[in-house]
Amino acid sequence: MSQHQTETKGSNPPIDKTAIRDASTVIVMRNRFEDPHILMGQRGATAAFMPNKFVFPGGAVDLADADIPLATPMPALCADRIAQDSARDMSHPLAVAAIRELWEETGLVLGAPGAWDMTPPADWMDFARTGHLPSAEALQFVFRAITPPGRPRRFDARFFLIDADAVSTDLDDFSAACDELSHLQWIPLPKVREFDLPFITEVVLAEVADRARDSAPPASVPFFDSSGGDSRFHRLKERLSEQERSD
Structure with missing residues (x-):
């Protein structure tokens, strides 16, 4: 379940409200080993999806995301999961969407210094002006969830955890953010549940709390699958070869 949905995006086709759209959600953790804080903001009261809720930055994958170059890909383990x-x-477009949504909704840059070899699309122009290329090496795939039927929007969301030290810009400067999220703030991890959160966000936060002191990407990723009528919870983990399965 994505935390954010932009209603219109460039030249994308009109949104099919019945379709399950791929989406990326970004959990930025600051001071994770001493005093962990999570970056969150509040959705508007008139939003079609999760109005008034405090959420992580994120949103649906755009068609153009597949064509945006990355300075570095996400870790191979995460791409495999x-x-x-x-x-x-979907590892490349999901990574690009995560970096784009973090930039659009918070003004924070997840990237490496460098010049673009192409003319950036309109929604990447301001990012490029910061002197950075999007870089996905800090993204850790930690959770997947599909929105249940009957919701006004449905998403197949992959949640990515990043350490705030990987952000290239001032962690307290949200001046370049759009107006999708208000009250952007760093919330102490033990106090996050005092805010008005979506159910799936609470589930993801429990997983994140368990990983607060583990800096390596998880070998096993929880998957809350509500693509059908019934919700199913299982884990995405290392796939065995035929030989390993027969041993």
């Missing part, structure tokens, strides 16, 4: 139970490899 993303490929499981998926019809196609």
